Amino acid sequence: MSPAGWLRALAVVFVAALLQVVIVSSVVVGGGTSDLLLVVVVALGLLRGSTSGAVLGFLGGLVVDVVTLGTLGVSSLVLTLAGFWAGRYGETTGRDRRFAPIIAVGAITLLAGGFAYVLHYLLGEEVVARTALVTALAPAFVINLVLALPVHRLVRAIVGDELRLEPAGEVEVLA
Amino acid sequence: MSRQRSARSAALGLTVRRIPSTGPARGAGPLRRRLVVGVLVVAALVLISLSFRSEESGPLGGVQSAGATALRPFAVGLERVAQPFRDAYSWGDSLLTARQEARDLRTEVRDLRQRTIQSAFALQENAYLRRLLGYLDGPRFPADFDPVAAEVIGRPAGAFTQAIVIAAGSDNRVRVNDPVVTADGLVGLVTRVTPDTARVQLLTDEEAAASAIDLRTGATGIVRHARGTRETLVLDRVRKQDVVRVGNEIVSAGWRAGALSSLYPKGIQIGRVTSVGQTDTDLFQQVQIDPYVDFGSLDAVLVLVPTSRSR
Numbered sequence: 079m080s081p082a083g084w085l086r087a088l089a090v091v092f093v094a095a096l097l098q099v100v101i102v103s104s105v106v107v108g109g110g111t112s113d114l115l116l117v118v119v120v121a122l123g124l125l126r127g128s129t130s131g132a133v134l135g136f137l138g139g140l141v142v143d144v145v146t147l148g149t150l151g152v153s154s155l156v157l158t159l160a161g162f163w164a165g166r167y168g169e170t171t172g173r174d175r176r177f178a179p180i181i182a183v184g185a186i187t188l189l190a191g192g193f194a195y196v197l198h199y200l201l202g203e204e205v206v207a208r209t210a211l212v213t214a215l216a217p218a219f220v221i222n223l224v225l226a227l228p229v230h231r232l233v234r235a236i237v238g239d240e241l242r243l244e245p246a247g248e249v250e251v252l253a
Numbered sequence: 254m255s256r257q258r259s260a261r262s263a264a265l266g267l268t269v270r271r272i273p274s275t276g277p278a279r280g281a282g283p284l285r286r287r288l289v290v291g292v293l294v295v296a297a298l299v300l301i302s303l304s305f306r307s308e309e310s311g312p313l314g315g316v317q318s319a320g321a322t323a324l325r326p327f328a329v330g331l332e333r334v335a336q337p338f339r340d341a342y343s344w345g346d347s348l349l350t351a352r353q354e355a356r357d358l359r360t361e362v363r364d365l366r367q368r369t370i371q372s373a374f375a376l377q378e379n380a381y382l383r384r385l386l387g388y389l390d391g392p393r394f395p396a397d398f399d400p401v402a403a404e405v406i407g408r409p410a411g412a413f414t415q416a417i418v419i420a421a422g423s424d425n426r427v428r429v430n431d432p433v434v435t436a437d438g439l440v441g442l443v444t445r446v447t448p449d450t451a452r453v454q455l456l457t458d459e460e461a462a463a464s465a466i467d468l469r470t471g472a473t474g475i476v477r478h479a480r481g482t483r484e485t486l487v488l489d490r491v492r493k494q495d496v497v498r499v500g501n502e503i504v505s506a507g508w509r510a511g512a513l514s515s516l517y518p519k520g521i522q523i524g525r526v527t528s529v530g531q532t533d534t535d536l537f538q539q540v541q542i543d544p545y546v547d548f549g550s551l552d553a554v555l556v557l558v559p560t561s562r563s564r
């Protein structure tokens with residue numbers, strides 16, 4: 079990615095992280111809140127590849143943990159893996175698929191929710207599985223799905239689509 | 254059979270052979286990718302370990318504090334930009350329920366007018382009896398506290414932590430364990446402080462608890478978050494012989510045992526009892542409370558700083 083592309087992507091992640099913390103997290107719809115930063119990181123992973131997705135997810139998570147005075151690294155770990163997975167999906171099976179953002183956001187929202195629950199549980203925080211995995215995750219899943227395509231288009235308009243597809247291995251048919 | 258043979262080619266009776274790639278990027282790309290994600294995952298795990306183990310005043314706490322201070326202007330700026338939209342939404346939302354709310358409030362005003370007169374007599378009597386007894390008590394709200402008003406500038410994402418970040422910190426005399434309230438009632442407790450921001454654990458957090466009392470019957474218990482819900486509280490540990498009725502007001506109990514005293518001062522309103530139940534097998538009653546504070550739409554709060562804390 080070019081330096082200008084990196085700067086634009088970093089700005090997008092920074093603004094998304096602040097929006098998440100300041101505004102989006104306080105807008106409760108149906109008992110859950112959207113994870114705008116996750117949707118943005120997935121979009122960046124799809125548009126810019128797995129390495130960029132992982133780096134931008136890490137940095138976005140770091141901003142969230144710093145601003146909310148939370149345990150450093152928790153959001154970074156979840157978003158690093160989310161960005162990486164989205165990037166791999168975009169580089170391989172998700173390429174040229176119209177609904178790739180929706181599929182990626184849906185799958186990653188569920189996986190990230192489950193992973194975050196395990197992580198918080200391992201850190202000794204008292205979290206009720208039903209609240210984390212049903213009451214809050216179900217509405218978050220729906221809202222994230224609704225946001226997936228508009229956010230993907232917005233992010234693509236800002237940072238562009240520079241995904242370098244991994245060359246597929248050529249095969250020779252032997253009769 | 255060759256390893257490269259795919260299922261389709263096998264079905265067609267064909268054999269395929271992968272042509273080895275000659276470009277340097279083919280080998281370097283995956284390696285670089287794995288290296289980067291590996292380093293980031295390890296970095297995140299190291300950060301979690303250090304952040305979890307280190308004290309607030311430790312080096313990592315200092316870095317986080319400096320980061321929070323640097324990012325504060327952005328958060329405050331964004332909050333101010335969002336505020337008019339939030340107000341507009343609240344205004345529109347309140348219009349929908351205004352008629353019913355006005356009816357309820359008129360009934361409540363009549364009730365409260367009666368209780369104010371009774372309370373005024375009780376206060377006079379209470380002050381007189383306290384003087385007679387030379388009664389020693391813990392800090393009382395609001396007389397023994399200075400309120401520090403602070404804007405809410407953030408809240409963690411997800412259902413894992415019920416907390417807010419406020420735009421006041423140690424520079425404003427805020428310390429860890431200071432109680433936080435709004436005009437509606439008890440909000441929570443300060444759990445982390447930087448020079449100009451602080452993290453407040455809400456009463457709806459799984460790990461939060463406050464000793465509380467039924468204002469009418471004197472039944473005591475511990476207010477905790479109701480499991481499986483987002484913003485409902487329960488009054489736990491209420492003995493079966495104690496009387497709690499639907500509609501009764503629950504306030505913070507405050508207590509003092511020697512040099513120790515409750516983190517929450519006495520008399521801060523928490524909520525109203527919405528249901529009371531008990532089973533033969535349970536040791537305690539099941540009391541559900543509807544909190545007065547709307548934890549989902551906190552814009553500003555008051556941190557109660559003890560007046561005894563010197564400036």
